[in-house]
Amino acid sequence: MKVFVTQRIHPKGIEILESVAQVTLNDSGFPLSRQQFLKEISEADALIVVSNYEIVDREALDAAPRLKVIARHGVVYDNVDIAEATNRGICVTCCPVHSPTVADMTFALICTAARRIHLADQAVRNGRWATNPGAIRDQLTGVDVTGSTLGIIGFGRIGVELAKRARAFDMRIICNDPVHNDVFGRDLGVEWVTLPELLRESDFVSVNCSLTRETYHLIGTKELGMMKRSAIIINTSRGQIIDEDALCRALQEGVIGGAALDVYSDEPPSIYSPLLELDNVVLAPHLGSATVELREKMARVVAEDVVRALGGWRPIYLVNLDVMKIRALPEAVD
The missing domain is CATH 3.40.50.720 (NAD(P)-binding Rossmann-like Domain)
Known part of the structure; x- marks a missing residue:
């Protein structure tokens, strides 16, 4: 054989x-x-x-x-x-x-985007910290993860694992999923909300649903416009769930605060993708299961x-x- x-x-x-x-x-x-x-x-x-x-x-x-x-x-x-x-x-x-490992990656992206670690790393390597330490501290001030609100779109295996990690950070956890997993949801203190409610109330929005006909471009211009201007969206599921063109515009225009992506509409993304030029985006090359x-x-x-x-x-x-x-x-x- x-x-x-x-x-x-x-x-x-x-x-x-x-x-x-x-x-x-x-x-x-x-x-x-x-x-x-x-x-x-x-x-x-x-x-x-x-x-x-x-x-x-x-x-x-x-x-x-x-x-x-x-x-x-x-x-x-x-x-x-x-x-x-x-x-x-x-x-x-x-x-x-792979669920625990992908959840680890998702939470790592949350923390990286929140504390702007990707830009801090660059500042140390390129000497900007050494030449102007005060300005760097001001420029790279981030936001707290602890005590913030995490919205999870899709409460399957990975969503559940992500909620476990969020609970350890004392986050308020709100979820949107057609199926309410009350067994895990109750234990983890999950609140079930509509998608518009999740988008309006979350400081961090994590996309963890499967890609289907119904979820293709689930997050577009309208949905991004519902989010807080300071909010950060994270995607470790499938790139096509987010309208990437709409996301680029929202990031460029300050509609939302930032994004952290491990998946893209096309993989790898074009070297001409505007995502590669934005400082308010953390980019990873589809490493969710890479341990x-x-x-x-x-x-x-x-x-x-x-x-x-x-x-x-x-x-x-x-x-x-x-x-x-x-x-x-x-x-x-x-």
Whole structure:
């Protein structure tokens, strides 16, 4: 059997895969072109999709007639045609083990933007602090996180983990989600509000919902205009949830105080993006899950599910449960 991995993963995952299959890995450090991708998956029995660059649609599935499992090395699988994979009896899995680590990153972005740490680092490195220390202290005065109001849009796994961290900072936590997770919400002191209420009352707005048709450009010019002029918006979910053009205008015109982004409408963003010229924005290159410990765990979890699927067993993190109507997938006995 053959497994194709679209980008590098932790060696532990490769080791697990090689115990049952021949593994081919795109080790270039760059996403494959569409033509290269289709060629590489043509003989694959399993496909591990590491990022959202590769689109696994009908064309890709036609090019890979031997596929038994598509494993997403991450929690979001909107680049995989789930319905078509299910119709063909192909298992689709994801890897929802990253929530605490992404919540850490989100809170780090909150603190960085609030205390302007990104600009402070530059001031030390470029000598501005040494030449004019008094002015630097005045220019880089930030705002408190402790005691402020955090608005969380989307109270799933990451939203819950973020609320735990916010509670330790004595923040007021308000949330907007179609589904009220009262079990965790009650314990964490969460207040359920409408989206306009959240935007008007929050000092920090964290976008943690999934990208769907309903949430595409959920935050646009109108919504940004509802926020406090001092408010900071943070996005570690999906770039397309925020209208990036509207966000740039709001930041340039002082409609809101700032932003901290780990995700973008296009990744990586254009070198000509106005975001790169703004001091009131903290930018990170989609590092939400980028820790040594989590990357090893993700690779292991993904690889173990691939091994289960190739062996005819039910993967633990099977996304398309309806595939079991087409092919028998007994529960594995580990």
